[in-house]
Amino acid sequence: MILFATIKIRKKLRKICADIIYPIAEKPINNGVVVLDDNNTIVEISIREKFEDAELEILKGSLCPGFVNAHCHLELSHLKNKIEPHTGLVGFIQSLMQQRFAANEEQRLQAIADAETEMMSNGIVAVGDISNEKISITRKQKRNLFYHTFIEAVGLQPFIANKRFDEAIALKNEFAISDLKSSLAPHAPYSTSISLIQLISDFNQKNNFATTIHNQETEDEELFFENKTGNFLNFYAKLGLDISYFNAPQKTSLQTVIDAMPVQTNMLYVHNTFSHESDLQAIKQHSKNNFLCTCANANLFIENKLPDYNLWQKSGLKICMGTDSLASNFSLNMMEEIKTIQQHFPKLSLETLLKWATLNGAEFLGIENKFGSFEIGKQPSVVLLNDFSAKKIV
Numbered sequence: 105m106i107l108f109a110t111i112k113i114r115k116k117l118r119k120i121c122a123d124i125i126y127p128i129a130e131k132p133i134n135n136g137v138v139v140l141d142d143n144n145t146i147v148e149i150s151i152r153e154k155f156e157d158a159e160l161e162i163l164k165g166s167l168c169p170g171f172v173n174a175h176c177h178l179e180l181s182h183l184k185n186k187i188e189p190h191t192g193l194v195g196f197i198q199s200l201m202q203q204r205f206a207a208n209e210e211q212r213l214q215a216i217a218d219a220e221t222e223m224m225s226n227g228i229v230a231v232g233d234i235s236n237e238k239i240s241i242t243r244k245q246k247r248n249l250f251y252h253t254f255i256e257a258v259g260l261q262p263f264i265a266n267k268r269f270d271e272a273i274a275l276k277n278e279f280a281i282s283d284l285k286s287s288l289a290p291h292a293p294y295s296t297s298i299s300l301i302q303l304i305s306d307f308n309q310k311n312n313f314a315t316t317i318h319n320q321e322t323e324d325e326e327l328f329f330e331n332k333t334g335n336f337l338n339f340y341a342k343l344g345l346d347i348s349y350f351n352a353p354q355k356t357s358l359q360t361v362i363d364a365m366p367v368q369t370n371m372l373y374v375h376n377t378f379s380h381e382s383d384l385q386a387i388k389q390h391s392k393n394n395f396l397c398t399c400a401n402a403n404l405f406i407e408n409k410l411p412d413y414n415l416w417q418k419s420g421l422k423i424c425m426g427t428d429s430l431a432s433n434f435s436l437n438m439m440e441e442i443k444t445i446q447q448h449f450p451k452l453s454l455e456t457l458l459k460w461a462t463l464n465g466a467e468f469l470g471i472e473n474k475f476g477s478f479e480i481g482k483q484p485s486v487v488l489l490n491d492f493s494a495k496k497i498v
């Protein structure tokens with residue numbers, strides 16, 4: 105008979121102290137300490153006075169949990185520095201369509217790998233990533249970061265809704281057989297018919313999946329829905345798209361499509377640069393599961409305009425933050441997004457913006473049990489902030 109003896113091994117704890125700790129779920133702590141076990145699980149949040157200095161790792165700067173990049177397009181990483189800034193959204197989409205497949209597969213995979221490395225080094229731990237193709241699958245399978253992939257569907261003409269839905273499901277199946285989390289997402293009101301949005305919403309609600317849409321990113325979107333004018337008309341004509349069936353609903357794009365949006369599952373409205381207070385109220389009233397997402401540097405890159413964050417805050421909606429893709433941004437770095445927002449809206453505190461960049465995104469993606477805040481039992485990673493540079497240290 106073999107006797108098993110239980111040997112109690114005292115787990116080695118890391119006790120990291122910094123000038124300020126941002127737990128996110130509670131107020132910042134001066135001279136705070138985050139205590140982690142050897143699985144990097146938070147076991148205590150405390151203050152420096154409670155410890156001997158010799159047992160602490162004492163760092164200059166602030167600590168916050170790992171960032172949640174709520175909106176990215178990893179598969180567009182090879183388009184870094186390839187598209188002219190400030191063209192407006194229609195010009196941007198045209199350049200994107202011309203250059204999207206200009207690089208070969210090897211170059212594109214390398215750009216995806218480099219983009220992921222950048223995100224990892226500057227403290228991003230989880231990503232809500234839009235995909236129209238399967239090229240990011242092999243990188244996501246390495247599980248260096250948490251990914252939720254939004255399989256994007258496009259199709260403005262209502263009669264192609266079923267075809268485009270089936271194509272999106274086929275791509276989703278490619279992610280599923282690779283054991284990657286995904287759901288379906290309509291691209292934008294100006295590119296996706298209400299019939300297709302409804303098919304996607306029904307599918308996601310049936311499966312309890314979160315989803316997202318690009319919303320009110322350009323004034324042309326409003327012109328198209330209000331009175332069928334603006335740059336999208338030229339764009340559709342160049343694509344040879346017959347939109348003679350389309351009658352302007354004479355209300356904003358958001359208010360046109362919102363009834364087809366999910367109510368029971370989490371929904372992220374991205375950009376909202378040209379949203380009016382009434383649009384934000386419509387989002388708020390439609391469902392308690394709705395979130396807003398800002399991609400400030402991409403908004404400046406494409407339209408050279410930021411949303412009115414005062415209106416966003418007034419709406420009471422939870423706000424997330426994303427980097428968008430390297431096609432419309434110089435880096436995939438959440439502190440660069442925070443820096444830009446603070447330059448234009450100095451009254452927004454770092455505490456508030458860090459919440460947008462961490463816990464709110466985690467709640468949207470349904471991963472708040474692990475990520476987004478320093479709370480006992482979570483494994484959110486630890487990021488060291490010094491001025492506006494961020495570095496993942498755990």
Ligand SMILES: [Zn+2]
Nearest residue numbers: 175177318428
């Ligand atoms: Zn986007």
